[in-house]
Structure formats: C-alpha cells, structure tokens
Amino acid sequence: MSLGPKSTGAEASLPRILLCSSGVPHPTRGASTVLFFHYAERLKREGFCVRHILLLEGGDWTDDDVAEYRQTIVAEGQFDIAVVRSERFVSEGRLNHMLDASASRKFLAEAASFSPDAVVVFDIIAALLAKPLPEPKLVWLGDLRFETVWYHAWYAALENPIKAMHLPSNWLGCNAWKRMYLEALKGVRRVLVASSSSVGVFSKLGIAATYEPYPWPATGRQVERAPISKPTFLFFGTLTGLGSRSALHLVLKELVPRLRKKWGRGGFEILVAGRGQVPGWAARLMAGAKEFRQLGFVEDLDALMASCHAALVPISVPVGNRSRILTAWSKRLPVLAHSNTALGNPDLMNGWSAYLASDADGFVNQMLELVANPEKSAEIAERGYQIWRDKFGPGPAGNSLVGHVNEVLSGVTL
Structure with missing residues (x-):
C-alpha cells in the first residue's frame, strides 16, 4: 500500500x-x-x-x-x-x-x-x-x-x-x-x-x-583466535576505493622492504581480501612478493580475522571514517592504522583503542610490538570492541x- x-x-x-x-x-x-x-x-x-x-x-x-x-x-x-x-x-x-x-x-x-x-x-x-x-x-x-x-x-x-x-x-x-x-x-x-x-x-x-x-x-560470529605461527596481517576492504589506493602505496613501496629486513623474505604474511581488484601497478608488485596472499572476496571473514595478528589499515589520505576499522573492532581484532584515520574517527587513540603510526618506520615498530605482546594487543582490541558496541552499533x-x-x-x- x-x-x-x-x-x-x-x-x-x-x-x-x-x-x-x-x-x-x-x-x-x-x-x-x-x-x-x-x-x-x-x-x-x-x-x-x-x-x-x-x-x-x-x-x-x-x-x-x-x-x-x-x-x-x-x-x-x-x-x-x-x-x-x-x-x-x-x-x-x-x-x-x-x-x-x-x-x-x-x-x-x-x-x-x-x-x-x-x-x-x-x-x-x-x-x-x-x-x-x-x-x-x-x-x-x-x-x-x-x-x-x-x-x-x-x-x-x-x-x-x-x-x-x-x-x-x-x-x-x-x-x-x-x-x-x-x-x-x-x-x-x-x-x-x-x-x-x-x-x-x-x-x-x-x-x-x-x-x-x-x-x-557485526555480522557472522566470533571465532576464537588460535596461536599464529608467522606474523600475519589482514589488509581488507573495497580494493578499488580511495582508502585502499592510499594504503597500497605505503605498504608496497615503503613497508614491505622494511619488514623484510626485520623478518626476512617470506617471514611474514599480508592477506589481501575484499571486493574489486587492486590497481595494476600494485598487482604487479604483489605478484613477485611471496609475502602476499590475494584472497578476493571472503565469505567467512570471521575465520580469516581469527588467523591474523591485526587488521592493517595504513590509509594516509586524511578523509573518511573507515568501516573496515569498525568491522575489525566488532570482531575484537587489533587495528594497526595510519594516524590520519583518527582525523575521521576520534575514538582511534594510539595504545588505547588501536595502534597508530604516521610513517613506514612507525608501522614496523608497531607491528613488532603487537606480535611480541599479545596480551596488550588483546586489551587494545577489547577497548576497540567496546567503542564499536557503545557508539557504532x-x-x-x-x-x-x-x-x-x-x-x-x-x-x-x-
């Protein structure tokens, strides 16, 4: 009617x-x-x-x-x-x-x-x-x-x-x-x-x-996180969007070379998941890097998150309030993001609700920290979950x- x-x-x-x-x-x-x-x-x-x-x-x-x-x-x-x-x-x-x-x-x-x-x-x-x-x-x-x-x-x-x-x-x-x-x-x-x-x-x-x-x-279910043998990070979201475009420049050109010096070639993993395709230049760089696994759209995102140390969100472009961060918070997955993401979401606070960094060296240090200190990472992830529950639910x-x-x-x- x-x-x-x-x-x-x-x-x-x-x-x-x-x-x-x-x-x-x-x-x-x-x-x-x-x-x-x-x-x-x-x-x-x-x-x-x-x-x-x-x-x-x-x-x-x-x-x-x-x-x-x-x-x-x-x-x-x-x-x-x-x-x-x-x-x-x-x-x-x-x-x-x-x-x-x-x-x-x-x-x-x-x-x-x-x-x-x-x-x-x-x-x-x-x-x-x-x-x-x-x-x-x-x-x-x-x-x-x-x-x-x-x-x-x-x-x-x-x-x-x-x-x-x-x-x-x-x-x-x-x-x-x-x-x-x-x-x-x-x-x-x-x-x-x-x-x-x-x-x-x-x-x-x-x-x-x-x-x-x-x-x-928060869709799906909570999956208990098992011990992870290798430093593993999840890069996910709409892969054709401005946020991913911004983040890929930092990840591929600056972050990966530094991580290889710390953990060696193949000593860490970055899982790439989401709708769409990464730009051609990024796909070419990923093709020659054993540290990347391109998964496309993943139905069971909960299980994938449970297999990672953190969500990697190095979005340097200073606009937007990123839904991928909210998804990670809703699943109690630690978030490692560029400090510029806090311009859009002021509840992102370094060492409290997320790990934040402003350059590649800062990201490396934060990745080392969250892998070495799982209890601290879990506390930060829990506070992120509470922010999602109380404000973004x-x-x-x-x-x-x-x-x-x-x-x-x-x-x-x-």
Whole structure:
C-alpha cells in the first residue's frame, strides 16, 4: 500500500518522514548501503510514517534489488518506497555541474504526494534534489566529493605522471562540487557528518555540522583466535576505493622492504581480501612478493580475522571514517592504522583503542610490538570492541539519529 497525503486516520498522528538515499539499502552488502539500511530500519521501528525514495543511477541496481529491499522494509500504512532513476544525477563540467532536471521533477512529485513533516536525506545527491522542499531538513553526509575526487586525481598523477596535466581541471571540478554542497546545505536545519574531519571543513565554509558515529553491524560470529605461527596481517576492504589506493602505496613501496629486513623474505604474511581488484601497478608488485596472499572476496571473514595478528589499515589520505576499522573492532581484532584515520574517527587513540603510526618506520615498530605482546594487543582490541558496541552499533547509532530527527521536527536548530 502506497502512503498517500496526510489523512485523518490513526496514522495521521505519526510524524511523516521523507527519507532519501542513493542505491538500494542492504543489511550486510556494501558500505553506505549498509548504514542506510540500519538507519531506515531504525526510523521504521521508532514508528515514524516513512516514504523512502531510492536514487538509482545507471544500471547498477536491478528491479530484483528493489524487490528484496521492499520485501524486507515495507509496512502497510507506515513505510513505503519509491524509486527515481537517472543515467547520471549530476553531469560534471569543468566549471559547473548540472543536476538531472527530469530526475528532480520525479523526486519532487514523489515528495509532494507524501506531504512530509520533515525530510531526512543521505549524501549530496539527495540533498541537492531535496533543496526546493520547504519542510525542515536533516542532511547526513559521508565522504565529501570535493575531497575524494581531488585525492583520486592526486593519486592518479602519482601513479602516472602524465595525468598531472589534468590536475588544474580536477581542481576546478572539485570547486564546482564545493559550491553545490554550499547551495544544498543553505537553510538546512541539521547537518550530520560521518567523518569528524568534515566538521572543520564545513566550519571554514560557514556551515555548522555535527559528527555522529554511523551504524555498522557485526555480522557472522566470533571465532576464537588460535596461536599464529608467522606474523600475519589482514589488509581488507573495497580494493578499488580511495582508502585502499592510499594504503597500497605505503605498504608496497615503503613497508614491505622494511619488514623484510626485520623478518626476512617470506617471514611474514599480508592477506589481501575484499571486493574489486587492486590497481595494476600494485598487482604487479604483489605478484613477485611471496609475502602476499590475494584472497578476493571472503565469505567467512570471521575465520580469516581469527588467523591474523591485526587488521592493517595504513590509509594516509586524511578523509573518511573507515568501516573496515569498525568491522575489525566488532570482531575484537587489533587495528594497526595510519594516524590520519583518527582525523575521521576520534575514538582511534594510539595504545588505547588501536595502534597508530604516521610513517613506514612507525608501522614496523608497531607491528613488532603487537606480535611480541599479545596480551596488550588483546586489551587494545577489547577497548576497540567496546567503542564499536557503545557508539557504532546499530542500536546506539540509530538512537542518535532518532534524537536528531525529533529535534528537527520540534524546530531545534544547532
């Protein structure tokens, strides 16, 4: 049953929330789609009357994907979904980017037929589409496009110097994205950011934003860790993403040569797991190194984690709040990460909830330490688990969102 305009029935007393996000939410698959699922599910359990508009770009999302989500989330008279598709929601130019006018009209029509009391949107595309709506808005933002696009361009130039010629054009395109953020967020009642570093970025732009840990579930099971005969570290996540791209430069070019001096060739292992493929230059370097095992996507990540000393997260790019760290925390696996990851997640504290290092020599020292002191490593992993449980678990993170939504409904502005 589709949720029409406000009625005079029992459901009329329920606050009506227009929810909008990109992709099809799923409880376990993906990155943003996972947290979107748990946020949506929490709003449903709270008893709001919700219409969830899914923004589906290109051919990445099938009708079967939508049907699966519909089967999971729709509740008659309380929660329904609508779909707006576009080949490309934003067409990027050198100086300006343009929103798909046809998709915008479809979105606004779905919103008008629902008559919401408040609008909750996830990320910049949804925020741009929702801009004309007069209702009070809460905007949640993940990684900022004007940052991630720039860093991808920078690494492309690092990996292939001929691409440095494109950096001025990339810089202009990122500025165009920044202007779109400013336009989309003008007049918004509440801005939440998933990365703590974004608070300072927006402050410089005159926008007040609040950092909130996002919901990240612990899937699978806890597997008891057995003694590990060789120093073994897990490098996992989306292998095509900016985080992995950043980390591979440090691992392959600086860290591995130093570790060979400490443990010898083949004296340690780095297990590489996740969706996608590492870049060609990284694959070529790994092919000649016996210390790497490329495992692809691993179904039983719990057993794999139990076979490792720590999760290796040398992501030097200073953006984002890394879900791979949260996954490791949720499984009580020690985390060894670049100190820049703490810019996005301030709960990462060296020697308390994780091992942190800022360069290859620091990583080597920390790896030696955590292998030599398993009891200390277990204590650090336990504190990481408690942070995940108390802040990033779907329960507490969902409660925080509901609190913000209720404040938006009541007119509270930060």
